Amino acid sequence: MPELHFRLRWPDAVESLHYSPSTIVRDYFSAGATYAITEFLAVSRDAMQAASDRVAAVHGHPCSMARATLAAIEQRVSQFTTQPEAAITVIGFEP
Numbered sequence: 001m002p003e004l005h006f007r008l009r010w011p012d013a014v015e016s017l018h019y020s021p022s023t024i025v026r027d028y029f030s031a032g033a034t035y036a037i038t039e040f041l042a043v044s045r046d047a048m049q050a051a052s053d054r055v056a057a058v059h060g061h062p063c064s065m066a067r068a069t070l071a072a073i074e075q076r077v078s079q080f081t082t083q084p085e086a087a088i089t090v091i092g093f094e095p
Protein backbone atom coordinates (compact mmCIF):
# COMPACT_ATOMS: atom_id res chain seq x y z
CA MET A 1 0.00 0.00 0.00
CA PRO A 2 1.57 3.29 -1.02
CA GLU A 3 2.08 5.70 1.83
CA LEU A 4 2.78 9.40 1.67
CA HIS A 5 3.45 12.45 3.77
CA PHE A 6 1.61 15.73 3.59
CA ARG A 7 3.03 19.10 4.55
CA LEU A 8 0.93 21.67 6.39
CA ARG A 9 1.33 25.35 7.19
CA TRP A 10 -0.31 26.32 10.47
CA PRO A 11 -1.78 29.73 11.38
CA ASP A 12 1.45 30.65 13.17
CA ALA A 13 3.39 30.00 9.89
CA VAL A 14 5.02 26.85 11.26
CA GLU A 15 5.22 23.99 8.77
CA SER A 16 4.86 20.34 9.72
CA LEU A 17 5.04 17.01 7.93
CA HIS A 18 2.48 14.28 8.62
CA TYR A 19 2.26 10.60 7.68
CA SER A 20 -0.56 8.76 5.95
CA PRO A 21 -0.47 5.00 5.33
CA SER A 22 -2.49 5.52 2.15
CA THR A 23 -2.62 7.94 -0.75
CA ILE A 24 -6.37 8.24 -0.14
CA VAL A 25 -5.69 11.49 1.74
CA ARG A 26 -5.32 13.10 -1.69
CA ASP A 27 -9.05 12.50 -2.09
CA TYR A 28 -9.66 14.62 1.01
CA PHE A 29 -7.07 17.39 0.77
CA SER A 30 -5.94 19.50 -2.16
CA ALA A 31 -2.36 20.72 -2.42
CA GLY A 32 -2.29 24.49 -2.03
CA ALA A 33 -5.76 24.64 -0.48
CA THR A 34 -6.43 26.55 2.71
CA TYR A 35 -9.01 25.26 5.18
CA ALA A 36 -10.75 26.91 8.11
CA ILE A 37 -9.66 25.25 11.32
CA THR A 38 -12.97 23.45 11.99
CA GLU A 39 -13.21 22.23 8.40
CA PHE A 40 -9.60 21.07 8.46
CA LEU A 41 -10.15 19.07 11.62
CA ALA A 42 -13.27 17.38 10.23
CA VAL A 43 -11.55 16.54 6.94
CA SER A 44 -8.48 15.25 8.80
CA ARG A 45 -10.62 12.90 10.86
CA ASP A 46 -12.33 11.55 7.75
CA ALA A 47 -9.05 11.21 5.84
CA MET A 48 -7.18 9.39 8.61
CA GLN A 49 -10.16 7.08 9.19
CA ALA A 50 -10.28 6.23 5.49
CA ALA A 51 -6.53 5.60 5.44
CA SER A 52 -6.78 3.38 8.51
CA ASP A 53 -9.72 1.52 6.99
CA ARG A 54 -7.64 0.75 3.89
CA VAL A 55 -4.91 -0.71 6.10
CA ALA A 56 -7.51 -2.76 7.96
CA ALA A 57 -8.89 -4.12 4.70
CA VAL A 58 -5.45 -5.35 3.66
CA HIS A 59 -3.86 -6.31 6.98
CA GLY A 60 -6.85 -7.10 9.18
CA HIS A 61 -6.25 -4.33 11.71
CA PRO A 62 -6.49 -0.53 11.75
CA CYS A 63 -3.39 1.60 11.38
CA SER A 64 -1.95 2.92 14.62
CA MET A 65 0.18 5.42 12.66
CA ALA A 66 -2.96 6.97 11.15
CA ARG A 67 -4.36 7.34 14.67
CA ALA A 68 -1.08 8.90 15.79
CA THR A 69 -1.17 11.36 12.89
CA LEU A 70 -4.71 12.36 13.78
CA ALA A 71 -3.78 12.76 17.46
CA ALA A 72 -0.89 15.06 16.49
CA ILE A 73 -3.17 17.12 14.25
CA GLU A 74 -5.86 17.36 16.94
CA GLN A 75 -3.30 18.48 19.49
CA ARG A 76 -1.91 21.15 17.17
CA VAL A 77 -5.40 22.35 16.17
CA SER A 78 -6.26 22.79 19.85
CA GLN A 79 -3.71 25.61 20.00
CA PHE A 80 -5.83 27.67 17.61
CA THR A 81 -9.40 27.02 18.74
CA THR A 82 -9.69 30.52 20.22
CA GLN A 83 -8.88 31.96 16.79
CA PRO A 84 -11.98 31.36 14.65
CA GLU A 85 -10.31 33.00 11.63
CA ALA A 86 -7.35 30.59 11.84
CA ALA A 87 -6.67 28.59 8.69
CA ILE A 88 -4.38 25.73 7.70
CA THR A 89 -2.83 25.32 4.28
CA VAL A 90 -1.98 21.95 2.75
CA ILE A 91 1.32 22.78 1.10
CA GLY A 92 1.60 19.51 -0.75
CA PHE A 93 2.29 15.79 -0.74
CA GLU A 94 5.58 13.92 -0.57
CA PRO A 95 6.27 10.23 -1.20
